[in-house]
Amino acid sequence: MGISQIEQQSISDLVGQYKPLSGGLLPLLHAIQGDLGYVPDAAVPIIAKGLNLSRAEVHGVISFYHDFKTSPVGRHTVQICRAEACQSMGSRELEAHAKQTLGLDYGETTADGAITLEPVYCLGNCACSPSVRIDNDIFARVNGDRFDDLMDGLLNEHASAERSAK
Ligand code: FES
Known part of the structure; x- marks a missing residue:
């Protein structure tokens, strides 16, 4: 997915800011995600060039840490626990219900950009x-x-925020 010029500029500015730090890659990735909400694929070559790393190294770090998102997420992230204790108390039924009512699979976002559904362990x-x-x-x-x-x-929270913004 492409990114806007503003996003590209923001990534380049952050790269410039974190470049002098040793071990700056992780804080840089967090800063990009904090700014854009995710770390776009298009950021990888900019980061690699700026920090003098290979693209594979940058990709490796992004994919190792599950907290980094590589596509835009909704305004709210809803995570359902899939680990053992929750499964024994009905989380499988809950996740089936959540997927059906939201019309989403894990990793997907509602069309209005309000909710992203994710699993958590x-x-x-x-x-x-x-x-x-x-x-x-x-x-x-x-x-x-x-x-x-x-x-x-x-x-409802979103609808009332929209009403008060008008
Ligand atoms: S297993 Fe779900 S909170 Fe620990």
Whole structure:
């Protein structure tokens, strides 16, 4: 996917900023993701050239750390725990419900750009399974009804933000 000139400029500026630091690649990738919301493929050659690394080295780091996104994500990230404790308490049914109600598979974003659905493997909340993380908040004992309420909350929040912006 291509990137805009503004995004390209922003990446080049950040490369310039982190270039003098030894071990600057990771903080640079975090800074790019913080700025653009993801690390586009088109950033790899700019980073490689700026930091005097091979493209393969840059790709290797991006793919090793699962926190780096390589495509744009929604305004909210919804993660469903797929690890053992949550599975034993019904997270498989919950993920089937979530995929069906949102019309998404893992890694996909709703057409309005509101929600990206992702799997996650243990949120450290095993005693209160099944667990779901929405952005930075963790929710416990989430069943289908609770999930729907949480999604309604996200969508209402977005609708009222849009209304107040008008
Ligand atoms: S297994 Fe889901 S929070 Fe630990």
